[in-house]
Amino acid sequence: MDIVTLLQEAAARAIRDKFDREVEAAKLQIMQTRSDFEGDFTLVTFPLAGALRMPPQRLAEEIGNQLQAEEAVVEKFNVVKGFLNLSLSANFWKEFLMNFSPQGQKAGAEENSGRKLVIEYCSPNTNKPLHLGHLRNMLLGAACANLHEAAGKKVYRVQVINDRGIAICKSMLAWQLFAQGATPESAAVKGDHFVGQWYVEFEKHFRGEYEAWQKSEEAQRLFAERRKKEQGQQEFFKTFKNEYFNKYSQLGRQARDMLIKWEEGDPEVRALWAKMNAWVYEGFEQTFEKLGITFDKNYYESETYRLGREMVEKGLEHNLFYKASDGSVQADLEDVGLGKKVLLRSDGTTLYITQDLGTAHLRYEDFGMDEMTYVVADEQNRHFKVLFELLKRLGEPYADKLYHLSYGMVELPEGKMKSREGTVVDADNLIEEVISEARKNAAERGETADISPEEREDINWKVGLAALKFYLLKVSPAKWMMFDPRESVDLQGQTGPYVQYAYVRIRGLQRRAEAEGLLKSDFSFDAYQKLEAVERQLLLGLYKYPQLVLQAAREYDPSLLANHLYFLAKAFNKMWHELPVFSAEDPAARAFRLQLSSRLGQSLYEGMKLLGIAMPDKM
């Protein structure tokens, strides 16, 4: 039985015996004792004082006496105001330690077993490389996927790739016009960056064209006719840019022609499109691999953008939707405060929302999931509210188990990332940067004697990526976060490498124990009776670990786990400095501390793995 439940029931019995009153055990408030007081768990007696007509302090003392006398696990207690602080016996903790497993959450997650979850956590465009925002998205999604798996679900990881549209046509056109047949190989540039360069090239030429046009008579006439009062030329042409692209621009016309040809299935355009997208995927794959990100299935917009029409038409038949006078099909969501939403254009073509309806259904056909989660930035909150409502009205079987993990944007010290202003932090560059920071640090420390260069490089990758991933995952998903480039490569303090370091120390202890022939079956700590404060702190931290994994999964919040792992590592580092292991005079103490370290090491390893972070053995 869980120790908290056990204490609650024991306290309820004590109250019955002493005061002849029945209280519901589950309602008794037991929390972890604050670390600045002595004790492991605390019963809060204030809420009982009224019903039992007794001052909280006396109540706490009476219950404490009874518990100490009747319950073997309660070793001693102290009372501060109405707080009854209970210290559990060393025997209890030793037994707990022997039975502890970092997989313990599985026992608490029977209700999840067999449930199928589809989780979507990346939706890149194919006209430019991945950036910092994608990183937060992918790391959050991958961690949540792992957490739900650990909590007993069958998880399917998917991404949706926005591989069509005007943006990729811009890259294609620029490549056609200016690249003279260059390829990623010939230019020695990673495929996604290569295609991104042609997108930038298009924008550059387009800007030049636009600026030249602004001096033309036509442009000046339009400016004179259409300007709003007080509006200067610069300001006017900034807002006019879109219209220029669609109506006047040569490059704009060519790009749009290309899009039309693509839609018509023009073989030449399709071939170019396929070739350039293949370059991009090659590049994406490399980035995913560096990050350890995987997907079970990719959904391509080019294959799904027409889906959903049938669903909408079916909904129309059942009067869930209606046809507007202009011929478009709409849903009336006024009753749930979401207004009206167009589902099919008046020309009958599909929209973003239609496509998402279709993709959701397609995934049901693919996986037959019970639940589906989208990891998408919070700017799309409304879109997903609408989408979920529509799926519910359409009676999709998983519709009551849809979740939008809405995460906040990543901001830079200079403000929001803007691709037009070149303030985007590129994912590959960032990865390269954290790894070279790890290399630099390792070189400065100079402890490379018994480590081969290959092993050293492997460690540098693990350390660098841990810094980056932990940095992005330790913040609550819902919050907008500030990305400080200096802090993200930091290897000291509240960081991934800090947690790794504690683990490496534990591995060192284990290697030595092995070398000295300890950890054998006759190796016992029965005689260890007095637990130190740090040891208790660590035991309590382990006690909470499986619950935290479940909570982090349930709340889709990996930061809960990240922060707990940091707490565990911190407690271990404290113990490292305060208590000797091998030079402990008491062999039982040595045995106990080795066991405790070992279980802690497993937890750190497993916990970081759930976050997508690998642990080195040495560093």
Added chain:
RNA sequence: GGUCCCGUAGCUCAGCUGGAUAGAGCAGCUGCCUUCUAAGCAGCCGGUCGCAGGUUCGAAUCCUGCCGGGAUCACCA
């Protein structure tokens, strides 16, 4: 304007299903490597928990109203 999110130390963040004196890291200042890895440990400095009410034995946490910042309200994706 409607809806939603955020406001905690100089900076970045925990804590929010109500509990004890509000915690970390970074930055600044002090100490600690002849003992299991100093990517570490210990200490100092630093807070009207945006403001004002309310509920409660008890509020950073719950409720209401303000103030400040942001997102979103397309037949774009």
